[in-house]
Amino acid sequence: MSNPLFYKNVVPLSTDVHKNLKFHTPTKPLSFAKEANLIPALVDEFDLALDDLPIAFLPATDVPSAVFVTGLKPGTNVFISEDGLWDGKYAPAYLRRYPFIVGDVENGGPILCVDDTYEGLNEKKGEPFFSKSGESEETLMRALTISQSYKTSADRTDAFTKMLHEMELFQSISLDAVMPDGEKTSVHGLMVVSEDALEKLSDAQLGQLNAAGFLKPIYSHLLSLRSISRLAQDLNAPSIPEGETVQ
DSSP states (O other), rough: OOOOOOHHHHHHHOOOHTOOOOOOSSSSTGGGGOOOOOOEOOOGGGHHHTSSOOEEEESSSSEEEEEEEEOSSTOOOOOOOTTTTTTTTTOOOOOOOOEEEEEETTSSSSEOOOOTTOOOEEEEEEESOOTTTTTHHHHHHHHHHHHHHHHHHHHHHHHHHHHHHHTTTTEEEEEEEEEETSSSEEEEEEEEHHHHHHHTHHHHHHHHHHHTTTTHHHHHHHHGGGGGHHHHHTOSSOOHHHHHHHO
């Protein structure tokens, strides 16, 4: 099984292996995401991010995945500054959770894991994960809380995209831009909710979406698409001539 985006070597945190491990914030804390033009999104943050980040979906073998579009040019994240900081109103939870993640142990419950290649981990400086007696320190407990909260919201996001997929609400699009030098750039393979399909839903289907609390994030997603122009401006592209090209 491949590692999630940005994670290179995920290992469980344990007192046996990591008793002396410490955490500190690197000089450029988000530089690891500077080439990611798509960042995983949670349904519970759609409303918080809609004024800043376009929200779209990626097809998958099981259920589509929600993503923030952070750049129209592949390999470019316009929200990461030269200093490795987030240059926007809302920073995605996925970035704030890294390098931690909740994993499942065979015949056991969930356990806090970490990408041990993260540059902010060492045994010399920073906040310790464990006390000298092996007890969990505040740093570890804080990371566990964030990671568990993310996992809960990620499961809800899967339920959200699964329901929309089953109701056949998605349509494929391409986002196109023209650079000042005439170079054309596109983000392909994305999906958005079709407003036409949404209008054709039955009262029962709308009731199902409403009962699950999924109507608001649908409209937040649609409103977020207005933020696409921000990406073109940050790419120094004068416009997006084709707008959203439905395929």
